[in-house]
Amino acid sequence: MSIVGKIYRGIELLFRFSVYALSHVSPRSDDLVVCTADPSGRFAENPKYVYLGLREREDIDAVWLARADSTANQLSDHGLPVQRGGTLGAKWTLLRAGTVIISHDIVGWELLGGATIVQTWHGNPLKQIGRDTDDFSPLRQWVQDYILRDWDVVTVTGSGTPKQTFTSAFGLSDDDLAVTGSPRNDPLYHDVEYSELDGLDEHAEWRTFISNNRCILYMPTWRRGTHGADGAEFDAHGLDFDTVGSFCEEHDLIFLVKLHPSESSDVGDYEHVLELPTSTDIYDILSEVEVLITDYSSVYFDYLLVDSPIVFYPYDLDSFSSGKGFYFEYDEVTPGRKAFTQPELLTAIDEILSGNDTYVDERADLRNEFFDHQDGHSTQRLIDRVLS
Structure with missing residues (x-):
């Protein structure tokens, strides 16, 4: 960055911190809850399911803060309360919100002084975070410690290992943590x-297709810095999709590829190898998948709840682990075949x-x-904990 x-x-941050200080005097409504997810603009992650769960509460006004026009339009078309991020209406809503539910960064943090911030995160991390x-x-x-606390x-998901991990990653105390589970798993x-x-009009079609076919899902982790900046193209990670497609045709399978929202790719035109849109909410379809393939993505922790086989494909384990750092020994927390x-x-x-699934006991442990x-009641537990 230039001088x-x-x-x-620096001027921008000074202005935003000044606004943040002033936002503490804004009257806030305990009945107004704002939910939003990751910067891609998706209607997804844990805040999505908290938002949907709050629809049943007549005493709560829940609003989704959309970061993409497609999401804002889709929710509006279904009569669901939504504000487009960055608009005056959204800023006014943030200034009045008593509670904000997030899963990534804080949107419009300078407007949230005095609001309760609930960080639901986006999975149990294998890779080190925070x-x-x-x-x-x-x-x-x-x-974070003395000026702008990122969450209250x-x-x-658990009182043992997950609690220890997040305590370390975010410098938390027991009072900061709520063992509710992940609403996205409901x-x-x-x-x-x-x-x-x-946010995708074709999601219902994908869900029907997956329900009617035998599908394997490949979800590699986001390799930030491996292929360049955000939005970098995905490479095949050692996969020849011609061969994979032939294998799946022989076994009457569909090989689904789902990438991180920050990646783009062009898998190609295959009958048995299909790419899901990167903004797909996979938690609506995950239970329909017969086998999950991944490397270091936290999705496999959630897939343990489905109790179907997992294949781990850590083709670059040595270089990746030395660059990122793991919380655990890889082999000790990956209950599945390694390829x-x-x-x-x-x-x-x-x-x-x-039928040779030899990791049932390890997955259960x-x-x-x-x-x-x-x-399947994580949403209700979170609502009870935060809005009781």
């Missing part, structure tokens, strides 16, 4: 009205399809370690 850019950034990463500066930690409550147990909405090459991956899938609640 001029740094000066401009204060446990090398790029978390002492200045940022000081700002952080929800976790649709793994039962239907949730409007769960098919995610490091495409032939090994296809062999692992073939064995599973033959890890599931019980990471999830205190396995019942």
Whole structure:
């Protein structure tokens, strides 16, 4: 960043912190709850299901803060309260909100002085996050501790390992943590009205297609910095989709590829290899998938609740783990076959399809370690904890 850019950034931050200080005097309504998810603009993640759960509360006005026009338009078309981020209406709503439910960064933080911030995060991390990463500066930690606290409550899925991890990552105390489970996992147990909405008009068609076909889902982690800046193109990570497609055709399978919202790709035109839109809310369809393939993505922790086989494809384990850092020994928290090459991956899938699932007990052990609640009522627990 140039000197001029740094000066401009400094002036901008000074102005925003000044607004933040003034926002503490804004009258806030305990009945007004704002929910929003990640910067991609999706209607997804834990805040989505809290928002939908709050529809049943007549004493609560829940508003979704949309960061994309498609999401704002879709929710509005279904009569769901929504504000487009960045508009005057959205800023006024943030100034009056008593509670804000988030899963990533805080949107419009300068307007939230005095509001209760509930951080639901976006999964149990295998990779180190927050204060446990090398790029978390002492200045940022000081700002969080003494000036701008990023949250008042952080929800976790378990009172053991997950609680310890988030305590370390965010410098939390027991009073900051609520063991509610992840609301986004509720649709793994039962239907949730409007769960098919995610800002994409074609989501319902995808859900029907997946329900009517035998599908395997490949969800590699986001390799920030591996392929460049945000929005970098996904490479095939050692996969030859011609061969994968032939294998799936032989076994009457669909190989679904779902990338991180910050990645883009062009998998190609195949009958048995299909790419889900990156903004897809996979928690509405995850229980329909027969096998999950991943490397380091936290989605596999949630898939433990489905109790179907997982294949781990950490083809770059040595280089990735040395760069990111893990909270655990990889082999100790990955209950599934490991494949490091495409032939090994296809062999692992073939064995599973033959009924050779040898990791049932290991999945159960890890599931019980990471999830205190396995019942589909995480949304209600969070609402009871935060809005009681």
